[in-house]
Amino acid sequence: MNKKQLLIFPILASVVVSCKKDTLVEVVDVPATPIVAVEQKGGKPSELKAAEGAFQLYELPFEYRSLEPYFDGATMEFHYSKHLLPYVNALNKVVVGTKYEVLELEPILKNLNFSDADVRNNAGAVYNHNFFFEGIAPKAGGEPEGELLDAINRDFGSFGEFVRQFSETSVRLNGSGWTWLMSDKYGRLRIITTPNNDAPQMKGLGITGTPLLNLDMWEHAYYLKFQNKKREYANTFFSVVNWDKVEQRYGAFSKSAAPAYQEPSATGTETPATTETAAPVEKPKPVDGSEE
Ligand SMILES: [Fe+2]
Secondary structure (H helix, E strand, O other), X not given: OXXXXXXXXXXXXXXXXXXXXXXXXXXXXXXXXXXXXXXXXXXXXXXXXXXXXXXXXXXXXXXXXXXXXXXXXXXXXXXXXXXXXXXXXXXXXXXXXXXXXXXXXXXXXXXXXXXXXXXXXXXXXXXXXXXXXXXXXXXXOOOOOHXXXXXXXXXXXXXXXXXXXXXXXXXXXXXXXXXXEEEXXXXXXXXXXXXXXXXXXXXXXXXOOEEEEEEEOOHHHOHHHHOOOHHHHHHHHOOOEOHHHHHHHHHHHHHHOOOOOOOOOOOOOOOOOOOOOOOOOOOOOOOOOOOO
């Protein structure tokens, strides 16, 4: 067998129970292991292209195995080629003939009508995955520096406490979804989650601020290596976080959008330069084609 092939067969295991020699031999069938065929093809990210359409596959700037021993090559290959690529191809199909066809990815999220369920799912998935893959890198991890580290220390107490809260939030996320580090308009940080493939910018979610970092908490992102150990996966993520990229996101945002944030006064009253008002939360509308 090719060493690059890792096959987990559906095993109908037989357990032989022998109570005494020559007296009782009972063969008991136990439930089969779920069928999971994992073949690391050893391909290269650069070999993949999206089908014809408005959106291209994000070009992963490293090889699948480059994040080992933290994130394994098989998971990275499947994640990129069997999840992100199909989402891009699906998005290219579902935007055809719609108002979204002429928009870039982020404007689609900001102008999204929740009745467009296929666009919501695929545009969110592509945006979230692109953001996720941009946010990880080989020989990365460690701690951020500069303004971002200052903000983390200010808003979480310490970098270690931030990691603990981010991992804990990820572990507690029910079902599939995403964990995010967000900055508000003053550069203050907080951790949120979004369900399914929802992105923070989606009109109607009522989430304010800008994303800096995200973690994919769908099973396909971790189950091959970490199985059900979501906490181990979330903690390992911090060995591959591309803090240079996250610092770049935070710096770009703070320079372009943030008014000066004023530290709480001596009386403890928080006095931001302006008052942020959360957008009203819109409930998802039924898919009945009644809107637009
Ligand atoms: Fe994913």
